[in-house]
Amino acid sequence: MNLSIRLPDALAVIAYLVTMLAIGFVSARRSATAEHYFVGHRDFPGWLVGLSMLGSIISSTTFLALPAAAYVLDWRQLTVNLMVPLVAIVAVVIFIPFYRRGGQTSAFEYLGERFGVVARVYGTLNFILLQLIRLAQVLFLMSLPMQFLTGVSLDWVILGAGVFVGLYTIAGGMETVVWADAVQAAIKVLGGVLCLAWVLHELPGGFAQVVEVGQAHGKFSLGSFDWDLTQRTFWTVAILGVMNWLNIYSAEQTIVQRYVAARSTWEARKATLLFSGIAVPVWTMFFFIGTSLFVFYRVSPDPAVAKLQADQVMPYFVLTHVPAGLAGVIIAAVLAAAMSAIDSGVNSIATVTVVDLLKPYLARGRSDRFYLQAARVATGVAIVVAMGGALFFSRLEKESMNDVSLIVFSVLGGAITGIYLIGFFTRRVDGVALNVALAFALALNLYLGLGSLKVLPEAWRIGVHSYWVGAVVNVVFMALAYGLSLLRRRAPRDLTGLTVWTMERRPDAAPKGPGA
Known part of the structure; x- marks a missing residue:
């Protein structure tokens, strides 16, 4: 399906892309050492780190797969993210002081100190594997609206997007990631608000109609409250959510790097609380978008929608109903959703590759310049692997990518x-x-x-x-x-x-x- 791009939309997207490149290459001048490449100058304020956390976590999975999950099923997968405030308290009280105590760079340095080499290497390799799978999912989801927009094949969209993200991330390191992700967080929230506002605008009954029709079809359900290990009940998803967020707050390198890059322990705590306070309403908004799209296409049926995958419904609506210019902002937000997750992910992979594998075991005693170059090479390799994974996911049959994400974390975690x-x-x-x-x-x-x-x-x-x-x-x-x-x-x-x-x-x- 080829939906022609409109000039105002193209200009909005180009402005966003130019901004990202500018941030990357300006930051590159400050990343002269491996330490700076991994954690900046360890002087970021809490508000900036908190927004960058939001930018990193709200990926294409949030922007496209959460609406898809709500469109196909209901809100039960929101339960995973409702566990965030609970686990955030643990992070603020326990996890952040641990990582701030000794100027650490990696989450897995702690495992080495506490348990030895096996735990450290296992944790590092496990993280790299799961992060590469996540990046592949994110890159694939970003490619869907771009394919709609341009008519270019999905494969070429994936390759082009991966190369672009690689350009500014390889150049600037963590300095780029923090500033770019904060800007991208604002763009993503704006894009979500615009999308939801336009769906409600297009519905004759607006918000009330979404609530009425959604309730009639059970679209706001959080799932059965039965204790059944074989089904996707509320408790199944809630336990998964607790485990998921304990893992993210305690062992997710993209988050730990932000703990240690903050100006102080107090600023790291502020960042975590800021992220946790904003993220739940944002996730809820994206589930509501999915329910609103379900109601919209029941009220105004479109034969083309029946042929789409669930992850394609939101991009299709944006490109067929949202006015020129506004659609461009939403498309830029979809790009931002993917790029912020990818730049954080590949930078964290580069960090643990150098800090937890090369420096202590595989290439000890080398110069700082060697480790800086190794980090840039690792970033490039991670991008290439993520592109390959995205090509695989483009050929995989699935209910929605959010479902795939939850299964991957549980089975491979x-x-x-x-x-x-x-x-x-x-x-x-x-x-x-x-x-x-x-x-x-x-x-x-x-x-x-x-x-x-x-x-x-x-x-x-x-x-x-x-x-x-x-x-x-x-x-x-x-x-x-x-x-x-x-x-x-x-x-x-x-x-x-x-x-x-x-x-x-x-x-x-x-x-x-x-x-x-």
Whole structure:
């Protein structure tokens, strides 16, 4: 389907792209060392870091897949994100002080200090794998409206978008990422507001009609409240949400880099609270957009919509109903949704590749210039792999990309969240107990994952929904690791600063505000 681009829309998109390039190349002059490339100058204010967190987390999955999920089903997948404020409190009280205490750059440096090389390398490789899959999903979702807009094949749109993001991210590093993501966050929220406003404007009954028709069709449901592990109930999704956000706030490198790039512990806490306070209403808005589109196409049927994938419905509406100029802002917001996630993701992959793999193990004792160049190469490689993954997703049959995201996190997430919780909250578990429990947990993860995806014969499967796999694996891992630690005598070890029971307050390098 080829919908011709209108000049005002093209100008809005071009203005956005030029702005991103300008930010990248201006920031490049300040990224002269590997340290600056990874965390800037560690002097970003809380409001800027908070907006950049919002920009990083609100990806194409939010902008396109959440409306698609609401359009096809209901609001039950919003439950995942309703867990954010709860977990944010834990992050502010516990996680941020841990990462601020010693000038760390990577989330996985902590695992090395607490448990040794196996935990650090496992955490790093697990993060890189999941991040590459996420970036591929984001890049694919961004390509859908661009294909509608230009008529260019999906493959070429994916390749072109990937190369563009690579240009400004490779150049500027973290300085670029923080400023670009903050600008992109504002554009994305504006784009969502404009889209929702126009859907309501096009409906004869406006907001009230969406509520009436949506309720009649159960579109606002958060799912069944039955305790059924085999179904996508409220509790299934809520537990997945807690595990998901514990993982993000404790072990997601894109977030940890922002903790340590903030000016002080107080500013990092402000950033986290700002993000958490804004994000839930924004996610709710995108679910409401999906429900509004469902109502709109029931009231005003369009035969073309029946032929579209769920992820294509919102772009189709924008390009067929929203006036020129306004549509361009929304299209720029879709681009921003993808680019902010991709630039953060590839920068974080480059960071952990250098900090957790090259510096300590694979290329020790090299010059700072070598590590800076290695980071730029790693950024480029991550972009290429993400483009390949996006091409794969373009050929994959699916309900919606948000559903794919939740399944991927649950099935491939392993025991990483459990490792951090064991590290933070226990003193008994050491590297030996953890390594044995981790081996068992990964085997269990493989078994449950293959079963939930129906790869194993039915007689071999356990009736656990794919959303539950990650939670089950982490609980079993933590119980086994702690149990093993009770059975063996361990050598005394100084854990000062490594658990919540042995925290040692260390001053930040930069000045702090109240409550630091």
